[in-house]
Amino acid sequence: MGDQQKANKDSSQEIDEVQKKAEELKNTANEYFKAQKFDSAIDHYSQAIELHPCCAAYYGNRSIAYLKTECFGAAVCDADKALELDRSYIKGYYRRATANMALGKFKVALKDYETVMKVRANDKDAKAKYQECKKIVQMKAFEKAISVDSNKCSVVDTLDLVNMIIEDEYEGPTIKDDKVTLEFMKALIDHLKSEKKLHRKYAYMILLQVFSVLKTLPSLCEITVPEKSKFTVCGDIHGQFYDLVNIFEINGLPSEQNPYLFNGDFVDRGSFSVEVILTLFGFKLLYPNHFFMARGNHESETMNQMYGFFGEVKSKYNAQMAELFTEVYNWLPLCHCINSKVLVMHGGLFSNDEVTLEDIKKVDRNRQPPDSGIMCELLWSDPQPQKGRSQSKRGVGVQFGPDVTENFLKKNDLKYIIRSHEVKPEGYEEAHNKKCITVFSAPNYCDQMGNKGAFITMSSDLEPKFTSYEAVPHPKIRPMAYASSLFGFM
Structure with missing residues (x-):
C-alpha cells in the first residue's frame, strides 16, 4: 500500500x-x-x-x-x-x-405545514396541524379586517350580571353585596380544591371588578415595605393550583400583614389555570393595596391560544370569558419597585442602556405585547453569564450580561432586580453578583422537570430570603390538557 x-x-x-x-x-x-x-x-x-x-x-x-x-x-x-x-x-x-x-x-x-402536506398528504397528524394552523391564519385575517371598519365592542360592555341566573343546585361560595371577603376566599379555595367550579356569575363579577382596579394602576407600581414587616415575591405559577395553595399553607394566606407580589405567568401549561387566576384575582380585590400582580409573557392572547388557558376557560366556562381575560390582562402592571430600590419584572432588562424607570412608567401597556421595545423586553428577556448582550434563544427579547445589570442599577439608583420566567432546580438563582435574582414558583414544572419551586421573603432591609419546596399531588389531569393540538408532541 x-x-x-x-x-x-x-x-x-x-x-x-x-x-x-x-x-x-x-x-x-x-x-x-x-x-x-x-x-x-x-x-x-x-x-x-x-x-x-x-x-x-x-x-x-x-x-x-x-x-x-x-x-x-x-x-x-x-x-x-x-x-x-x-x-x-x-x-x-x-x-x-x-x-x-x-x-x-x-x-x-403555515408555509412549513404546506410543505409537509405536499410530501405527506395522507399523514393524519400533518393534515390536522395544517388545518389548525390555516384556521388560525384565516381567523387572524378576519379579525384584522373587521377591526379596520369598526371599534370592537368590549366584553365588559356586553355583560348583564344582574339578570344572570344562579341555579338552585349551585352550592358553592357566593359573593354577597358585590364584595369579596376573606370568608369567600377561604370557601373559594376549598371549593376549587374539591374540583368544583365557581359559578360563572361570580367569576364574571371578579373579572369585572379586577378590570376596574387594574385600569387605575400605573405600568410601574411602587411598593412600600415597612420596618419589621414581611413581604413575599412569587414567580411563575403556570396553572399549578395545588402548588399555589401549598405556598399559602407554608407562608400564610395573603393579608394586610402578609402582602404578596406574584410576578407573572399565572396561567398556561398547567391545567388548573382557571382556579389559579380566580384565586389570585380574588385576593387582589380583597387586598388591593397589599396584593400585587405583574404581567408575564403568558398573559397574552397568542400564548393563551397555544398553551391551554383559552381552551381551559372555554371548557370550564365559555369563549366570551376567554375574551374578557384578554382585556383584563392588558391592564396588568408591567413591573413593581420595592422601597425604590428593588425592581421586579417577569422577564428582564433591555437592549438599550438608556432605559430609566421614568421610561417604563410611560409605557402604554393596554395592548398585546409587541415584538420589541421596553414592554417586550420586560416580559421576555433573560440574563446570561457573559458580559454584553446576545440574541435571545427564545426568539423574543434579549439576553443581558452582568455589566448590563450593573449599569442599569447604577443609572436608576437600584440595589438589585428580581425576575422570573425561567425554571431553576431549586426554584431560584442568584446571578450577576447576586444583583439579578430569578424566582420560579411552579415545582416539577409540567409534571416533568423535577425542579423545586421557591418564593422570596424580605423585610424593609430588602435582604432576600429563599424558601424552596417540592410539588404536591394534584388530580390526574395532565399538563397541557387544553392546549392547541399543534403542540401535541411538546
Whole structure:
C-alpha cells in the first residue's frame, strides 16, 4: 500500500471514529430527552454537532429539545440549519412550524405545514396541524379586517350580571353585596380544591371588578415595605393550583400583614389555570393595596391560544370569558419597585442602556405585547453569564450580561432586580453578583422537570430570603390538557 493510500485509509478511519463518537453522544442525548432532562440533552446534541456538523438529524433533535425548554428562537435556527443540510428532512419543517407558532408567526408556520402536506398528504397528524394552523391564519385575517371598519365592542360592555341566573343546585361560595371577603376566599379555595367550579356569575363579577382596579394602576407600581414587616415575591405559577395553595399553607394566606407580589405567568401549561387566576384575582380585590400582580409573557392572547388557558376557560366556562381575560390582562402592571430600590419584572432588562424607570412608567401597556421595545423586553428577556448582550434563544427579547445589570442599577439608583420566567432546580438563582435574582414558583414544572419551586421573603432591609419546596399531588389531569393540538408532541 502506498503512502497516499495509507494516509487516505487513516483519514477515513479517523472520520469514522469521529462520526461514531458523535452518534454515541446523540444516543446519550436521546436518553436524556426521554428522561425529560432537556438541558442535558441539548448539551449532548451540541457536542455531537461539534464533532459532526453536517448531520441534519442532530440539529433536528436539538431543535425539539429547545422547543421543550421554550427556546423558540434557537429551535427555529436549528430547524433552519437542518433544512439547509437536507431539504428533504421533513421533521425540520415540523419543528420550525411549531416554533414559529409559539412565537405567533402563524403565516410563516403555515408555509412549513404546506410543505409537509405536499410530501405527506395522507399523514393524519400533518393534515390536522395544517388545518389548525390555516384556521388560525384565516381567523387572524378576519379579525384584522373587521377591526379596520369598526371599534370592537368590549366584553365588559356586553355583560348583564344582574339578570344572570344562579341555579338552585349551585352550592358553592357566593359573593354577597358585590364584595369579596376573606370568608369567600377561604370557601373559594376549598371549593376549587374539591374540583368544583365557581359559578360563572361570580367569576364574571371578579373579572369585572379586577378590570376596574387594574385600569387605575400605573405600568410601574411602587411598593412600600415597612420596618419589621414581611413581604413575599412569587414567580411563575403556570396553572399549578395545588402548588399555589401549598405556598399559602407554608407562608400564610395573603393579608394586610402578609402582602404578596406574584410576578407573572399565572396561567398556561398547567391545567388548573382557571382556579389559579380566580384565586389570585380574588385576593387582589380583597387586598388591593397589599396584593400585587405583574404581567408575564403568558398573559397574552397568542400564548393563551397555544398553551391551554383559552381552551381551559372555554371548557370550564365559555369563549366570551376567554375574551374578557384578554382585556383584563392588558391592564396588568408591567413591573413593581420595592422601597425604590428593588425592581421586579417577569422577564428582564433591555437592549438599550438608556432605559430609566421614568421610561417604563410611560409605557402604554393596554395592548398585546409587541415584538420589541421596553414592554417586550420586560416580559421576555433573560440574563446570561457573559458580559454584553446576545440574541435571545427564545426568539423574543434579549439576553443581558452582568455589566448590563450593573449599569442599569447604577443609572436608576437600584440595589438589585428580581425576575422570573425561567425554571431553576431549586426554584431560584442568584446571578450577576447576586444583583439579578430569578424566582420560579411552579415545582416539577409540567409534571416533568423535577425542579423545586421557591418564593422570596424580605423585610424593609430588602435582604432576600429563599424558601424552596417540592410539588404536591394534584388530580390526574395532565399538563397541557387544553392546549392547541399543534403542540401535541411538546
